[in-house]
């Protein structure tokens with residue numbers, strides 16, 4: 001989220017200079033010491049660690065390269081090397097196909113690489129099946145057309161895939177909060193054979209400025225092919241160098257990034273955690289093999305995340321390597337329970353459509369804080385690292401979320417009866433400590449209260465439903481279109497949504513939220529002011545009574561809608577204090593009435609006569625979550641609105657105005 005100073009009139013322009021300093025007023029200092037930078041030198045050899053996982057002949061090439069660098073002669077590959085070094089002594093050889101060539105680069109420098117004809121014409125790697133199905137909505141990399149390519153000496157052009165990831169970048173050493181990302185590297189790929197004149201002063205080349213630490217270029221190559229990576233000079237406020245991973249392959253891109261689609265959705269947050277899910281990994285039904293294969297996988301994807309105040313990733317969001325070196329939080333396939341990483345992951349079918357998804361439960365977060373996270377795929381999904389086609393991994397575009405300010409909403413999922421519930425519910429953290437994933441006793445006890453309440457109430461409904469002629473011929477049924485199965489499903493969804501309210505910070509001023517328990521004490525012991533509590537509140541704008549009568553003389557304190565929870569076990573067993581409720585969607589109630597026999601006597605409140613305090617309306621634009629339904633996720637747009645960027649233009653404008661006022 002790069003920060004730019006607001007545009008000012010000439011009169012105000014004298015304040016521009018102090019704009020960066022102004023940011024200090026409201027924002028947190030960024031630490032001057034960044035330990036990552038110190039690792040840069042060691043990282044040059046980092047790629048070699050992965051070699052053991054790849055093909056053995058990589059070792060040979062690395063050794064070869066080291067011998068070359070040490071000036072030691074070796075008979076092997078003599079011809080190949082002489083070709084390279086007579087053409088351009090300054091060029092470094094690309095080690096192998098599908099191999100991360102890792103190097104540090106200083107500001108203003110250019111490194112020239114050569115991808116030899118020997119590598120170009122070497123046999124291509126046969127690809128296996130990979131994931132059970134293609135990732136939908138995904139701008140997937142087209143794998144190389146192996147069959148079109150022919151080997152040695154044919155001289156026919158072959159498609160090569162050049163990709164780069166920034167792994168480390170210059171760090172902010174300016175004064176105040178980092179207000180921009182460091183400048184990006186540039187990738188140059190020659191457009192004809194043997195052209196070593198590549199780079200900022202070169203010709204006949206394709207160039208791409210890296211975006212978020214990532215770039216990819218694909219060209220038709222033959223013979224020796226030159227590639228350059230160039231570092232810009234540093235802009236004010238930054239110091240240090242870059243470290244990058246450059247890979248060339250005639251099979252497919254080694255690194256990938258989807259810069260537009262997040263493939264990851266926020267379900268909800270609480271004070272210390274966030275719950276996220278991928279999109280549907282297949283649209284096939286639960287009986288299909290593909291569905292079963294997805295569910296058989298443990299954790300095909302991982303995720304990375306960072307507090308937005310941690311600016312280490314600013315400028316490297318599209319780089320898998322960047323995230324692995326700099327992410328504050330990293331999910332690990334070796335630790336799916338999240339004991340070490342704090343991110344628990346697993347395959348689920350919860351949510352609309354009940355399709356396979358991967359879920360991420362991110363814990364140990366700070367309250368009232370904004371985070372950025374990305375979904376990532378290690379390697380090509382089955383293998384990763386050097387020697388693997390697509391071994392450099394893939395990242396999708398970032399998703400943002402903000403944790404809740406108050407501790408009296410607790411994320412709850414994994415319920416036994418209301419198994420589709422996955423959102424924050426009213427809680428009292430001094431009674432049920434749910435602040436960490438390890439604290440299972442607290443959340444289990446809270447879960448039991450809600451589970452028991454809904455199970456018991458469903459039993460009563462079940463007894464009633466059994467009195468209705470459900471399983472008779474269609475003329476005798478209560479409806480020709482609805483069955484008792486429909487009624488039971490509608491009842492369950494409605495019961496879960498109304499019995500387990502969706503909890504939001506009391507301080508959230510969104511108009512569609514309903515305040516509850518206003519007269520009770522907050523978890524910290526404080527209370528709302530008596531001025532607010534005694535202010536008039538009209539829950540039913542169309543009540544059939546005249547003004548001045550009880551319906552029109554209520555206060556926040558005296559109204560049941562604002563001074564209690566919608567179900568009494570919450571106030572007796574949990575005592576969460578004041579909170580706001582994201583009301584169940586009114587269509588859940590209408591669906592119940594339409595699906596069930598009239599004999600059961602279900603009805604919904606009327607507009608102006610209680611509907612507003614009990615049910616919410618869906619956002620007509622479909623972009624925000626304005627009422628609660630089971631399986632709801634924040635979509636990409638709504639997810640962004642949850643996120644309050646640190647460098648918000650309005651904040652800066654307010655600060656400028658403040659200073660103008662003082663001046």
Ligand SMILES: *[C@@H]1O[C@H](CO)[C@@H](O)[C@H](O)[C@H]1NC(C)=O
Pocket residue numbers: 106107108109110
């Ligand atoms: C990189 O640039 C520095 C100065 O910024 C220079 O001293 C150094 O020789 C350059 N390195 C290469 C390999 O060109």
Ligand SMILES: *[C@@H]1O[C@H](CO)[C@@H](O)[C@H](O)[C@H]1NC(C)=O
Pocket residue numbers: 125126127128129130131380381382383387388389390
């Ligand atoms: C991943 O790479 C390995 C090794 O190169 C290969 O066997 C496998 O087929 C690849 N998987 C996909 C989905 O490309």
Ligand SMILES: *[C@@H]1O[C@H](CO)[C@@H](O)[C@H](O)[C@H]1NC(C)=O
Pocket residue numbers: 139141216217218256257258259
């Ligand atoms: C680069 O990668 C992106 C996403 O991985 C892809 O959409 C795009 O087509 C690639 N660019 C080229 C030149 O192949």
Ligand SMILES: *[C@@H]1O[C@H](CO)[C@@H](O)[C@H](O)[C@H]1NC(C)=O
Pocket residue numbers: 173174175237238239240
């Ligand atoms: C930041 O780094 C640059 C380059 O190393 C240096 O010239 C400058 O003095 C540093 N600024 C601060 C405030 O340390």
Ligand SMILES: *[C@@H]1O[C@H](CO)[C@@H](O)[C@H](O)[C@H]1NC(C)=O
Pocket residue numbers: 289290292293296
């Ligand atoms: C899923 O895993 C089970 C147990 O390992 C296995 O029996 C079954 O065949 C797998 N199903 C599919 C579709 O791969």
Ligand SMILES: *[C@@H]1O[C@H](CO)[C@@H](O)[C@H](O)[C@H]1NC(C)=O
Pocket residue numbers: 265278279280283352353354355633
């Ligand atoms: C998953 O699929 C269902 C329908 O099968 C759809 O309603 C839902 O929106 C999809 N979820 C996502 C996150 O794409």
Ligand SMILES: *[C@@H]1O[C@H](CO)[C@@H](O)[C@H](O)[C@H]1NC(C)=O
Pocket residue numbers: 307328364365366369
């Ligand atoms: C939580 O806040 C502390 C203090 O500001 C900070 O050092 C830490 O990195 C933050 N942790 C997370 C996960 O945001």
Ligand SMILES: *[C@@H]1O[C@H](CO)[C@@H](O)[C@H](O)[C@H]1NC(C)=O
Pocket residue numbers: 405406506522523524525526
């Ligand atoms: C207690 O918590 C409420 C809600 O988070 C907050 O508005 C209030 O300022 C807090 N009071 C004190 C004394 O910390």
Ligand SMILES: *[C@@H]1O[C@H](CO)[C@@H](O)[C@H](O)[C@H]1NC(C)=O
Pocket residue numbers: 344346361414437
């Ligand atoms: C949720 O349930 C799954 C499967 O039963 C279990 O693996 C996971 O640990 C549970 N997660 C939490 C946070 O309780």
Ligand SMILES: *[C@@H]1O[C@H](CO)[C@@H](O)[C@H](O)[C@H]1NC(C)=O
Pocket residue numbers: 452453456
């Ligand atoms: C379960 O809920 C019912 C109805 O609310 C209540 O009567 C019963 O005591 C609860 N059971 C337990 C074990 O709490």
Ligand SMILES: *[C@@H]1O[C@H](CO)[C@@H](O)[C@H](O)[C@H]1NC(C)=O
Pocket residue numbers: 462463488
């Ligand atoms: C109602 O209860 C009976 C007996 O416990 C059970 O067989 C039936 O499936 C239940 N009906 C519904 C709709 O859950």
Ligand SMILES: *[C@@H]1O[C@H](CO)[C@@H](O)[C@H](O)[C@H]1NC(C)=O
Pocket residue numbers: 619620621623624626
């Ligand atoms: C829906 O869109 C309209 C017009 O863009 C806007 O005025 C309104 O605030 C939006 N509603 C919600 C709930 O976002």
